[in-house]
Amino acid sequence: MIEHDYWAMMGLATRKAGRFAIGRMTGSAYSLRCVVFHDVSAAESPFTKAMGVSITPGKFEAVLKFLVRYYTPVSLDEVLAGPRIGKLPQRAVIVTFDDGYASAALCAELCRELRVPAVFFLNAAFLDNKRLAPDNLVCYVANTFGMDVLNRAARAVKTSSVLHLQTMADVFHRLFPILSPAERQEFLNAAAQLAGVDEGALARQASLYLTSKQVRELACEGSEIGSHTSNHVHCRTLAAPDMDGEIDRNKEELEAISGKRVRSFSVPYGSSADLNSELTQHLKSSGYQAAFLSESVANAAEADPLRIDRVSIRTGAAHALFLQIEILPRLRVIRNRLFHRRTLKRAHAKPPFSLTQPEYSKESFERTQN
Numbered sequence: 045m046i047e048h049d050y051w052a053m054m055g056l057a058t059r060k061a062g063r064f065a066i067g068r069m070t071g072s073a074y075s076l077r078c079v080v081f082h083d084v085s086a087a088e089s090p091f092t093k094a095m096g097v098s099i100t101p102g103k104f105e106a107v108l109k110f111l112v113r114y115y116t117p118v119s120l121d122e123v124l125a126g127p128r129i130g131k132l133p134q135r136a137v138i139v140t141f142d143d144g145y146a147s148a149a150l151c152a153e154l155c156r157e158l159r160v161p162a163v164f165f166l167n168a169a170f171l172d173n174k175r176l177a178p179d180n181l182v183c184y185v186a187n188t189f190g191m192d193v194l195n196r197a198a199r200a201v202k203t204s205s206v207l208h209l210q211t212m213a214d215v216f217h218r219l220f221p222i223l224s225p226a227e228r229q230e231f232l233n234a235a236a237q238l239a240g241v242d243e244g245a246l247a248r249q250a251s252l253y254l255t256s257k258q259v260r261e262l263a264c265e266g267s268e269i270g271s272h273t274s275n276h277v278h279c280r281t282l283a284a285p286d287m288d289g290e291i292d293r294n295k296e297e298l299e300a301i302s303g304k305r306v307r308s309f310s311v312p313y314g315s316s317a318d319l320n321s322e323l324t325q326h327l328k329s330s331g332y333q334a335a336f337l338s339e340s341v342a343n344a345a346e347a348d349p350l351r352i353d354r355v356s357i358r359t360g361a362a363h364a365l366f367l368q369i370e371i372l373p374r375l376r377v378i379r380n381r382l383f384h385r386r387t388l389k390r391a392h393a394k395p396p397f398s399l400t401q402p403e404y405s406k407e408s409f410e411r412t413q414n
């Protein structure tokens with residue numbers, strides 16, 4: 045059975061059989077649903093095309109209305125009311141946005157209209173469109189000049205000279221995690237130079253991100269501002285001094301801009317491989333109270349606020365949303381538990397499938413092979 049038919053059949057089955065009862069049959073311990081959006085726009089641009097981060101305004105509105113109808117939107121205050129998440133209203137959901145796209149301002153308006161509290165995770169380095177985020181620069185170069193330019197840039201950096209990059213997914217999930225912050229910057233500089241683009245001018249022209257003024261307005265109007273590192277880095281690549289800049293300074297800058305305390309952190313790329321004990325310890329000592337991943341796994345009642353998982357949303361269809369928010373995260377808990385048992389028996393076993401559902405979905409990169 046092809047995947048499309050499978051999901052269509054699942055959608056029909058869930059409509060007919062009582063959606064939430066089916067959800068509970070796949071595991072009842074699911075205390076906090078959490079969703080994440082990135083760019084909300086009518087069409088992808090060369091800076092976002094094939095990254096899998098865009099959803100249309102119509103679909104976004106449909107998702108918010110779906111959440112309001114079937115769930116109880118909660119604020120970060122409610123999530124942080126106890127030492128563990130759990131004592132929350134029935135089917136509590138928290139709505140978050142990563143990367144500080146300019147569309148966040150309009151999204152916040154709709155959230156306010158529908159009384160949905162929202163958290164915006166921002167990178168201070170890209171506010172006011174002074175620079176392009178690495179992922180948008182890579183995406184622009186790949187879409188406009190082809191993957192060959194990125195391969196030539198990778199060969200200019202010693203650590204990555206042996207890699208062959210076929211898709212943007214290779215850049216984000218194979219190349220970036222093995223580069224130090226300085227090497228990643230070397231790669232980005234080489235890519236911009238080989239493509240002949242002026243990153244600063246391109247950033248101003250594209251105006252992809254929020255301005256400081258808009259961030260202040262978001263905070264004044266009641267939205268929660270959180271940190272997403274200064275430069276959107278894989279945290280596993282950070283040495284202790286880098287953490288000060290990426291995590292502490294970003295917090296300080298966002299607090300100065302918003303006038304509000306920053307107490308939550310979203311892990312760039314969303315992988316638990318980056319939320320290691322060093323990062324968790326650093327977040328705690330820097331005053332963060334919550335940390336968010338994007339592996340689309342259900343949060344148990346006793347979950348630690350410093351390890352909350354989220355589902356990345358790109359559809360507005362109710363049956364698909366139900367599967368993505370209610371069913372699949374529970375199944376991933378079972379899958380991860382089974383795999384964990386297996387690895388305890390076979391210490392060197394390799395996963396039969398990917399255990400992670402990172403910030404950008406892998407399927408979305410397949411069109412970029414050129």
Ligand SMILES: [Zn+2]
Pocket residue numbers: 142143272276312313403
């Ligand atoms: Zn991000």
